[in-house]
Amino acid sequence: MSEIATVQAGPRAVSRRAVIEAPVHELFALVANPHRHAELDGSGTVKPEVIGPRELRAGDRFTVRMRMHGVPYRITSTVTRLYPGRVIEWRHPAGHRWRFAFEDLGENRTAVTETWDYSGQRLGRIYEWLRFPALNARGIRSTLEQLQRRYA
Structure with a gap:
């Protein structure tokens, strides 16, 4: 497995990059399917x-069942950017965004870069107080490591 690199994406964004041994179209298809x-x-x-x-296509909405700290909930997100084979991003109802960028x-x-972007958020200080940047950094790293193992 190659190294998971930290990417500077701004003061209120957490971003990591990894090289995955798989074609870009296959990885993009995985991320573009919320199921x-x-x-x-x-x-x-x-x-x-x-x-x-x-x-997913730009403007689509999708609802995912989630569970954090034993508490179940549902989140409906909206696709805010989609460039086939290159970028897909969706916005959480609270306003932060999840983005995957792909480089063939x-x-x-x-190269897959995953970013959790909470810039422009009034909730930014609350996210930081709740340690969401560190929590999401660990989750992003784990996602990219999982992708590396899957395609090793």
Whole structure:
């Protein structure tokens, strides 16, 4: 497995990058299908129950069952950016965004950068007080490591 690198994405963004031994189209398809997010998630919070399309497009909404600290809940997110094979981003109802960026390195290798962006949030200090940046950094690292193992 290659190193998981920290990426500077701004003062209120947590971002990590890893090289995955898989073609970009396969990885993008995995992330663009919210019904597969439980397979992808390294945080352990995303559950397999999803309402929404199987292939996301800009503007789509999808609802995912979640569980954090033993508390079940549902989140409906909206796709805010989608460039096939390159970027997909969705906005959480509280306003923060999750983004995956893909860079085709050739020879069935892809650099994947996952970012949790809470810039512009009035809740930013609360997120920091609750230690969400560190928590999400661990979850992102785990997601990327899981992808590396899956395609090793």
